[in-house]
Amino acid sequence: MAANDSISDLMTCTIANMLLDGETVFHGVSSQMPMVAMHLARQLHAPNLVHLNIPGGVNPSSVKKSSYSSAGADLVELGEAYFPLEEIFDLSMRGKLDVAFLGGVQFDINGNVNASVIGDYEKPKVRLPGGAGSAVLIPTAKKAIIWRTKHDTRTFVEQVDFVTTRGNLWKIITPLCVFEYRDGKLHLDSIHPHTTIEEVQENTGFPLLYDEIRYTKAPTTQELAILRKIDPHNYRAAEFG
Template structure:
C-alpha cells in the first residue's frame, strides 16, 4: 500500500495525461500543472516542451520563488524565452498541444464560466474573466482544467455566463476526471478514495458514463520523484 494525498494523485494523473514531444503551456497560479509538467519530463516525456506565462521554456527546476508559477525564475532557469503573445499565436496556428486553464463554473455541455456568478448586470460575484481561457480553450489541441473543489455550485446544469465553450479535453477534480465527449461532459474515471454516489451527490447534473473506471493511483516511483522535484509542496498550494 502506497500512502499518498489527493494533491499527489491529481498531480500524477495530470502528468500521465501528457505525452512525449508535446508542447504544453500553463499560466499564473498553476502550481499543480507546473509540477506535473516537471514530473512528466522527468519520468516519461523527456521531450515535452514546457511553456509558461512569464515566457520561460523548459525551466530546469521548481525553485522556491515559483510560488505563483509566474515568477522570473521560470525565465532565468529556462532554455530560452518565448513570450505570452507568441503562445497565443502558436495556439491559433494549431501548434499548441496542451493548455492548462482555469474556470469557476462548468456545465454538462462543456461551457466554462470565469466571468460572473448570478446575473451578468447585477452579479453576486464578479470573477476574473476569460483572460487567456477565451483564446486558448477554443484553439489549443487539448485544454485541461484542474479544480481543487468539486461541488454542485461548481458543476452545474447550466452556467450563469458562458465565458468560453467547447473544445475542452479533460477536467480533473479531487473526486474524478471528466472528459468532453460527443458534446457532453462525461465521467472518465473516479478516484480510488471515492464512490460513484459521492461524485453524483457533488455534481449538479446527471453523470454520463459508459463504464465505471478508476483513476490510476500514484506509483512509488512517481511519489519519490515528486518529493525530489517539488520539495516545497507547491502541488498542494490550492488545498
C-alpha cells in the same frame, strides 16, 4: 500525510500521465499543480515535452523556487529560452500548441466554462477575473485541460451563470474524478480510488454520463518519490489552502 496532500499528489500524477513525449504544453498564472505535473512528466516519460509558461520560460530546469503564482522570474532564468506570452497565443492559433492548462469556476454538462461572474452579469454576486487567455486558448489549443481543486454542486452546475468560453475541452480533473468532453457532453472518465460513484454524483449538479465505472490509477512509489524531489515545498497543494 494530510488528506489534501494525498489528493494533490494523485491529481498531479494523473495530470502528468495525460502528457505525451514531444508535446508542447503551456500553463498560466496560479497553476502550481500543472507546473509541477509538467516537470514530473519530463522526468518520467516525456523528456522531450516542451514546457511553456506565462512568464516566458522554456523548459525550466527546476520548479523548486517558483513563487506561489507559478509566474516567477526563475522560470525564465532557469529556462533554455524565452518565448513570450503573445507568441503563445499565436502558436495556439496556428495549431501548434498541443496542451493548454486553464481554469474556471463553473462548468456544466455541455462543456460551458464560466470564469466571469456568479449570478446575473449586470448585478453579479461575485465578479470573477474573466476569460483572460481561456477565451483564445480553449478554442484553439489541440487539448485543453482544466483542473479544479473543488468539486461540488456550485462548481458543476446544471447551467453556468455566464458562458466565458465553450467546447473543445479535453479533460477536467477534480479531487473526486476526471471528466472527458466528447460528443458535446462531459462524460465521467474515471473516479479516484478514495471516492465512490455516489459521492461524485452527490457533488455534481447534472446527471453523470458514463459507460462503465473506471478508477483513476493511484500514484506509483516512483512517481511519489520523484514528485517530492522536484517539489519539496509542496506547491502542488497550494490551491487547497
